[in-house]
Amino acid sequence: MPELPGLKPGGIAARARAGIAPAGPQASYLSGLNPEQREAVETLEGPLLVLAGAGTGKTRVLTARVAHILASGRAFPSQILVVTFTNKAAREMKDRIQGMVGDQIEGMPWLGTFHSIGVRILRRHHELVGLKSGFTILDTDDQIRLLKQLLAAENIDEKRWPARLLASTIDGWKNRGLSPKDVPPGEGAVFANGKGGMLYAAYQARLKALNAVDFGDLLLEGIRLFRENPDVLAEYHRRFKYLLVDEYQDTNVAQYLWLRLLAQGSKNVCCVGDDDQSIYGWRGAEVDNILRFESDFPGAKVIRLERNYRSTGHILASAAHLIAHNEGRLGKTLFSEGDEGERVSVTGAWDSGEEARAVGEEIEALQRAGHRLSEIAILVRASFQMREFEDRFVTLGMPYRVIGGPRFYERAEIRDALAYLRCVNSTADDLAFERIVNVPKRGIGDATMKQIHDVARAAGVPLQEAARVLTESEELKPKVRGTLRGLIQAFERWREQARIMSHTEIAEIVLDESGYTEMWQKDRSAEAAGRLENLKELVRSMEPFESLPGFLEHISLVMDVDNGAGEDAVQVMTLHSAKGLEFDTVFLPGWEEGLFPHQRALDDQGKAGLEEERRLAYVGITRARASARIWFASNRRIHGMWNSTVPSRFLDELPDAHVQVEESRGGMGWGGSSYGGGGSYGQSRFDRAEPFAASSYSTPGWQRAQTSRARTEAGGGSGGGRGGFSERGGRYDAGAAARRGPMVIEGTLVASSSASSSAFKRGERVFHIKFGYGEITGIDGNKLTVQFDKAGEKRVLETFVEKA
């Protein structure tokens, strides 16, 4: 841990007196900033909130601000605290600051994630929070294993009260800055009939006994440290002259408390964020933190960055109009001085297969037109949506890259390998030992483990030591005793070797001699080769580190690895992982009720959930520089069952004037032949044989025909009339429904969810192409609830059924 250079308070003043002037107007880092950005950079004193809309140059402001602080001689590099959320953001920030200030970046140890800075502080003062030096940081697997033991000890049925649930409950408390004694009794009682609070306390006690902390503790213990040791806090107050926080809308309560304690010193705290891009409420982020900034930090100044440099006019206007449906915003209006560009397109597809096919074709066309694939992204709401696109790309031979998904260090083989290394590194790492004691299979199962545990508890020693003692007794069966002794001796041997060999050599020896590599070599499953490759990659990734402990510390905090980007491929990822990125062309598939907004968000969080989903939609659209292409499918398979779906309400919330509704290109136009001529894409024969051929449904023209027919039959409406935004979720009201036209944008009908009155009656028998025959049990606008004979009750658009 590099110590800080000695601080000489007089130093800065002296420097200033010596004539190192505040940056002049020519300073290179100021050039090209717009007036608001420049104000945000130059407002150094007092609390400042920079509300930076999507694409308004947020990172630029943060980095220029650091450069400005340094150039004006107001602080040493080591006196600036810069906090980000992710390692990726920290890395990016570091690179960009380096680009502006060069080597001075080396003197900035306090640039990092909340957690990495949290560890750094705890390591320096470990004794004050009851930790020994070299404490370990648990990963989620360790956490679960520990909690399972606690549940077993309390005789709590793990079926009814899963350890995972307890883990996330405790995590939630920690996110809110609650230590065991602070948990409201009522809340603590929710888990396991009143034992939740007690289990939390027991968990914390176990962590202390293991000399370990979890991620939440990195902040929580920091808060406790500061509160209980004013002198320590005062030291940091003196140290941090300027504090900068990125993505402030994502902070949770614990992070806010931690930050507020530190900011009480210099008060020069600058938070940058965008309330409209808060999409992590479900993991504890408090939008309230940013909404309340001005009252939390008295005298705070707020600067809005609203000039967008990323997207064209239509895209920006669409996003702005959509997000305006949210209440409880600080309110920003993005504008751009660029072209209007191309309208946001909305296209319907018959099903998710056609959606993937059509998007694939559009991407091929873009490719032919000279667009780079890496400038094209597909942003989905849920990861299961990715598969269909992947399948399609594989068939097309289209290069693609999935971003996100299981990260490198979370893979089982990597965690196993790391557990071996942790055991070599420390005899006291019980959780690591438990993980690998029987991997590969050695015949050391629950029974033997229980014996080891008993000895360990009785003697108050770690498991490895207990195992060693056991092998010297007569307690174990000879065979087990032999293997266990072999393992223990191997660990001792590796530890010896670790003193003289490099950590990469040791890693190879351990993986080889433990039989772990061999286990995967013998494995005939498809993933085995990849896993072996990952193990090699792991050893490679150790090279830049000085020592084994250094490496282990790093990976406990940095769970991602720089996966070599580079090659030209379509980027496929979730909307969440797209935050902060931008592309020329963005495809946004799956805009259907239930999927987006996701039903669970609505069920669990109600209006707040809906607003967060809407922010997610906003994030999605604003990723696009030149082209945003939204899709919805009328049918989607969820959990293996085909469901008829309804277009997302967010489509209705887009502004007419900036949206272009397009014909699906995947189908063959309408009234035409059967699907793709060959119908070879998973449509059943049945689909093709029907007059309701798949392609026809998806075209706005067909829907317009259907809707106007329905309206005519209901005795109302002028065809193609101008429609307003339809209201959702209301009870069925024939009169109102008849008065409302379907939503029309630029003369083209958008599939609307509750536009016209129904041509159907309750109790009527109907036929659906996918679900077969059924009886109508309910009508809501143009949505029917049908009890199908075979498929059960479904909600379907009336345009997809015919009278039986």
Next chain:
DNA sequence: CTTCCTTAGTTTTTT
């Protein structure tokens, strides 16, 4: 202790 079968749960993700 291992193997096979049943069962439950399938939004988003970082540290």
Next chain:
DNA sequence: ACTAAGGAAG
């Protein structure tokens, strides 16, 4: 429909 994880049987 699928998978992963946990429990019962061998």
